[in-house]
Amino acid sequence: IDQTNIVYQPENTATYEEVGSKQVTVVGQEEKRAFTVVVGISASGNALPFQVIYCGKTTCSLPSKSMPQFKKAQHLGFKLCFSNTDMHWSMFELMCDY
Incomplete structure (x- = not known):
């Protein structure tokens, strides 16, 4: 299991602005949304x-059940879980559930 x-x-470190501009706005620099994927191989x-x-x-x-590819993910057996915390990391209970 991993x-x-x-x-x-x-995060993108490249910006575009006219040469000589005194200020360059960077959108989404502080936005760090992520999720965790747990993968495993049986014995x-x-x-x-x-x-x-x-x-x-x-x-x-x-994710919404109406999202593209939701049914395919279900068919493949993907288990979509919420962490029950403010983090997206796997906790003991979720590892046991896997």
């Missing part, structure tokens, strides 16, 4: 479905 952090929109060598963990305390934190 887990990795996925950032929705990586028999089969890949297990992904567990995707979002920060939040209710199902409102999860």
Whole structure:
């Protein structure tokens, strides 16, 4: 079992403004939204479905069931979970659930 952090929109260090401008506005510099994906392999060598963990305390934190590819994710066995905290990390209870 392993887990990795996925950032929705990586921070961009490039900016564009006219040469000589005194100030350059950077949008989204402080915005760091992410989720965690837990992946695993069974003892028999089969890949297990992904567990995707979002920060939040209710199902409102999860992607909408009307999102594109939601049914495909369900068909593949993806487990979409909320962390029940303000973080998107996997906690003991979620690891046991996986």
